[in-house]
Amino acid sequence: GAGVSQSPSNKVTEKGKDVELRCDPISGHTALYWYRQSLGQGLEFLIYFQGNSAPDKSGLPSDRFSAERTGGSVSTLTIQRTQQEDSAVYLCASSLGGLSQGNQPQHFGDGTRLSIL
């Protein structure tokens, strides 16, 4: 379908390795969001893109986390030197407009389940 697509769906890696998660938003959606959800917890906001720029990076938990978006479309979330506490489901969402444009519902991808051994 034409929903938000995330890859990989599952990733298992060793502590200390770098990982890269990908999100392909719905075509035409200018806003893109990354969240993570740990087991039994609520959603934790990580970063928001409007076009290719990230006006709000306040949720990134540490400098090991970075994200970029190119061409106003695909985004990658990179976690360097992974730690066990990074294990979570990483969810990407997109919306037609940004947070400055009132009620803009977000549409979520299926998520990437990241497990750090």
Add this chain to the structure above:
Amino acid sequence: RKEVEQDPGPFNVPEGATVAFNCTYSNSASQSFFWYRQDCRKEPKLLMSVYSSGNEDGRFTAQLNRASQYISLLIRDSKLSDSATYLCVVNGESGYSTLTFGKGTMLLVSP
């Protein structure tokens, strides 16, 4: 005070019951409000936006009380398929700001 607070539940109700979820938020400048549902091990999906005047979509009614910083979701005639976690979502001031999710309230509808 947590930014978005919900009763964790779970709410156990029989089919056909009416159930209400409450949510409070701390940022009085919040502008947008939503209810999402999340099935076990699935991504959240938008259930409905919440408008100032209140809004209804079939069996679901959402209300907003800005003075009390309170949002509610009412589900009438519960179905087994309504079993899920319901997430209250609030954004901050207009402009660039974080979107904050409550931890969700679990609903279990039994036959």
